[in-house]
Amino acid sequence: MQFLADFLPAGVAMHAPALIVVIPLITAALAALMPNGRVAWIVALITAAAVALLSLNLLGQVMDEGVISYHMGGWAPPLGIEYRVDMLNVALLLLVGFVGLLCVFYALPSVADEIAENKQALFYSAFLVCFAGLLGVTITGDAFNVFVFLEISSISTYVLIAMGAGKDRRALTASYNYLILGTIGATFFVIGVGFLYMATGTLNMADMAAILEANGHNRVSQAAFAFIVVGLGLKAAMFPLHVWLPNAYAFAPNFVTAFLASTATKVAFYALIRFLFSVFHPDVSFVEMSFVWLFAVVGTIAMVVASLQAVFQTDARRLLAYSSVAQVGYMMLGLGMGTASGLSAGLLHLMNHALMKGALFMALGAFALNFGVRRIKDLAGMGKTMPASAMAFTIAGLSLVGVPLTVGFTSKWYLVTAALERGWWWAVAALMLSSLLALAYVARLLSAIWMDSPPTHHGELTQRRLAPWMVLVPMSILALANIYFFFHADPLVWLARSAAEAVMGGS
Amino acid sequence: MLEILAERFNYIPIIILMMIGLYVVIATGNLVKRLVGLSIFQTSVFLLYITIGKVFGGAPPILEDYKADDGYGHGGEGEAYGAAEAGHAAEAAAGHGADQAAPAADAAHQAAEVLYSNPLPHVLILTAIVVGVATLAVGLALVVRIREAYGTIEDDALNTADYSLESGSAE
Amino acid sequence: MWTPELSLALALAIPAIGGVFVALLGSRPNLREAATLIAAVLLALNVAYLVEVAQGHPTLNLATLAPGLHLVFKLEPLGAVFAAVASGLWIVNSLYSIGYMRGNNEKNQTRFYVCFCIAIAGAMGVALSGNLLTMFLFYEVLTLSTYPLVTHKGDAKAKRGGAIYLSILLGTSIGLLLPAVIATHFLAGSTDFIAGGLLAVNEITPAISSVLLVLFAFGIGKAALMPVHPWLPNAMVAPTPVSALLHAVAVVKAGVFAMLKVGTYIFGPELIAITPAADALAWIAGISIVLASVVAMTKDNLKARLAFSTVSQLSYVTLGVMLGSPLAMLGGALQIVMHAWGKITLFMSAGAIYTATGKTEISQMNGLGRYMPWLFGAYTIGALSIIGLPPLGGSWPKLFLLQGAWDSGQAWLMVALIASSILNVAYLLPLSARGFFSPPEEAKLKKQPPMLVILPPVITALGVVVLFFLIGPLRDYLAPVFLSSTLAAEAAL
Secondary structure, X not given: OHXXXXXXXXXXXXXXXXXXXXXXXXXXXXXXHOOOHHHHHHHHHHHHHHHHHHHHHHHHHHHHHOOEEEEHHHOOXXXXXEEEEOHHHHHHXXXXXXXXXXXXXXXXXXXXXXXXXXHHHHHHHHHHHHHXXXXXXXXXXXXXXXXXXXXXXXXXXXXXXXXXXXXXOHHHHHHHHHHHHHHHHHHHHHHHHHHHHHHHOOOEXXXXXXXXXXXOOOHHHHHHHHHHHHHHHHHOOOOOOOXXXXXXXXXXXXXXXXXXXXXXXXXXXXXXXXXXXXXXXXXXXXXXXXXXHHHHHHHHHHHHHHHHHHHOOOEHHHHHHHHHHHHHHHHHHHHHOOOHHHHHHHHHHHHHHHHHHHHHHHHHHHHHHHHOOOEHHHHOOHHHHOHHHHHHHHHHHHHHHOOOOOHHHHHHHHHHHHHHHHOOHHHHHHHHHHHHHHHHHHHHHHHHHHXXXXXXXXXXXXXXXXXXXXXXXXXXXXXXXXXHHHHOOHHHHHHHHHHHHHHHHHO | OHHHHHHOOOHHHHHHHHHHHHHHHHHOOEHHHHHHHHHHHHHHHHHHHHHHOOXXXXXXXXXXXXXXXXXXXXXXHHHHOOOOOOOOHHHHOOOOOOOOOOOOOOOOOOOOOOOEOOOHHHHHHHHHHHHHXXXXXXXXHHHHHHHHHHOOOEHHXXXXXXXXXXXXXXX | OOOHHHHHHHXXXXXXXXXXXXXXXXXXXXHXXXXXXXXXXXXXXXXXXXXXXXXXXXXXXXXXXXXXXXXXXXXXXXXXXXXXXXXXXXXXXXXXXXXXXXXXXXXXXHHHHHHHHHHHHHHHHHHHEOEHHHHHHHHHHHHHHHHHHHOOOOOHXXXXXXXXXXXXXXXXXXXXXXXXXXXXXXXXXXXXXXXXXXXXXXXXXXXXXXXXXXXXXXXXXXXXXXXXXXXXXXXXHOOHHHHHHHHHHOHHHHHHHHHHHXXXXXXXXXXXXXXXXXXXXXXXXXXXXXXXXXXXXXXXXXXXXHHHHHHHHHHHHHHHHHXXXXXXXXXXXXXXXXXXXXXXXXXXXXXXXXXXXXXXXXXXXXXXXXXXXXXXXXXXXXXXXXXXXXXXXXXXXXXXXXXXXXXXXOHHHHHHHHHHHHHHHHHHHHHHHHHHHOOOOOOOOOXXXXXXXXXXXXXXXXXXXXXXXXXHHHHHHHHHHOOXXXXXXXXXX
16 A cells, blocks of 8 residues: 555655646646547546546555645645545545546547537536536535535536537526526535634634534534535435436436536535534534434435336436435435444445446446437347447446345445444335335336347347447446455445544544 | 624625525526526625624734745734635635634634734635626526527426427337 | 365356356357256266265355455255255256257247356355355345246246246345345344354344344245245246246245255244244245145146145245244255155146147146156156155155144144145146046147157156155254254154
């Protein structure tokens, strides 16, 4: 592990926390200037690779030194902005970095197919801005900075989603609705930060925690808590604030959906954890109550209701979008248990879900690329016409259900164990019920793919067509990762556990 | 009771604007009006930050005699220089050169000799205003595109168009 | 270096690699069939070796998934017996499949044989599993790999049957069995199979033990305890070699084997004896036995009738487990062996009749015995074994179960067992009667059935006779699994 901390030159490694955000921002401007989509894609690829390497380096540094505190511009906190990296956000940085890299690989053929030629460079530029925003939310240690990066990522997300209008004009209304709701959410969040500022006089999260602990809580901090939870909950698609998500995922370009489904809600969930544990302490009465009465309850309802809604969808991506809302419910339930094992189970599921949904949406994108698939019945016979993509889809789908041999089984195992430790039998029942519902909707998708015959054109059966290799490779990597991390669950389990202990043990 | 109102009268316009903004967002059917409501809502938040940051009797936060020892400056008031100017709203804005903040809700701390006004809330709000403007710009651009694609910017008509499209393709 | 551990690994590897070869040789049918048969024979030899070394409990750690989660193979006599049954009958069933599939010109034969190999690998995994986690994993592999076999024909009926098959089996395993496994892990710290019962050692309350027992009983959907049984009759849409596999070799036996293993090594006979829910479950098993037999009588379709007969016969094992008496559990274990050989005979006969005449309904099978005397003879022997008449193998499990029911004071359940035998006569023998004694409807057969569909049922019918006389060694081999009091009680018989 020493190697991870050392493989970058010392100058770069010292500034890695800043670089990981600055590089995408700068290259975003660069990409906007590029003459065509292909060159802009290369810029995006290099950036994503750099970010992935930097995140690895940060992992090495955190494992070496513990918490890294980086003073932006040399100004010392709590007055200066601090970038604070501990095991929790380094896990997220790794996730965003590597999934981002895989998605960028995937992007070239997908974007070329769905976005107009003259807009592709700008599209990649917007993507890089979003990338920077997400990384910024993950790494910053300053509360208002979270708002700024959150909005950076959100605004670019609105643009990215709306680009799906090339294929389906409903992307525009979906993006608009997301804009309205997302801005309200972000504004609630900033009101919450304002209240915290009123109560503590500082914007640095570590400092806030110290002051709140010393001075105790009052109405102001309680109000702040409420606003922050609602604001971040909306971004994380916490039920019932999730209504923007199904349409946004269904109509955005496939690359955008694959990327967002694996990263955006996860980052917002991380921000929620960060505020709950590192600013507000879980022992504080109203925080503790919120775990049980808010997150656990909301999570459980989300798991069941959203899965139920997913069963009845006709559009394939909308179905998976509702499934994502349900999976966020799993994470909320893990969070709501308020124990280290519950939180680590939730975080494990967060990472595994990124692997699952990434592969699923990429596979759907591959189908859309070759055959323009939108609805579930369009998937008929894909098992014969696109066997590799169908196989990846199947593995990820079974992972969603929680069949052993896939990583979804591992996270279900840990979630149920954590629920049992807490004595929450009802949560176990809810987890099983939502797994069965997941079985129902995954079975619908899989039966269309494998059991139905491909459509015929003028009496001729559709020919087998392979997806472009730039689509196949990342999709297969993600799908196989589902199986690999079942047999070698150690790294992910360790990562989740360290992350949970970082926030629960320390603060 | 009257005392409390007198002390905290700033919250009244804030709440009123916030409610008006939210109401407009929810109640209107016109997309542009909805964006207007959103802006009103965001403006109330700006007011919130700025009014709580008021230091009564505060001087402008500009140091007369600047004593520099090392480039990074130590000693609280000496930091009052650098206002936000770096290109990226991200790194630049929040946090540079902040005084000890003196929220209106609590008693003001006396600085060593001079009472300075707190520039931090203003800096935060500048950032938030920029964010609001960007959001508004993207929102209006979306409205233009929606108008092009659908021919209307009324919510009801859009819903009908969307759902009929969905049900048209549903089996 | 031949070690038991290597043998354990091979038990999984041989069918898996066999499947790969079958897939590769898909375009050359004779070589492909040879691959299956070679794999089957090698597996049987390997399992024979395992049977010898089972008393030493060799262990093989397959993988460590995460701290505390291990995939482990641990051999013990019960598992060895199941593996022997499965691998031995795979050879017979493979011969039969070749005859059936070619005789009926079935499509997609490569997919068929590959799925068979994977399913057998899954069955081996279940047989050799050393903890619940491993067993659960291979249990699911079994479900998933047999789904393409069930829906083999590809028509609407097959898809519907397959959908019910998958939804019940996956639904029960994910919804009931998995929480039971995780709860066991949580209560006991691991899911290892321990002599005397993992949970008994960990002293859990009767209430929790009841809940877990119910979860396991219905979660192990492959044991077809009513009301989770509908997958079984619905799976009859599969080609008959699959039904033979399902009903004799792999799937259902894996189910009741799992039930037995859970009962013996997770709960232990003593814990079950004091678990309140066990009585209720024993009664449900008893009702299952009788009710399924009654339904079987109403079915004219031969395979449907045999399916419900299987539901009934499987509940014998569940009954054995729930009675909590070592003798009854031994009876259940014996039932696994005897019923496997008996039922596969019946199913293969059904398939042979279909291959020769295209008939599936019993009412149409008048007089066929005259044209296929060996086949109907085999069927009759198999039927008599299921009914439980000596000198056929199926009489022993009945005897042990009756004794076990008496021992645990559940005399009423003895009535269920005896009633079942009578009902078995009523629904199994009519075919023999019709075949031999009724006048035939047609002058002669359309075509002579291929030798490969006649020979296997005859072989297994002979096996049923032989097994009757093998009771001594079988009992001695299995008795240490249950308490040593078994031998003492047995001496009194």
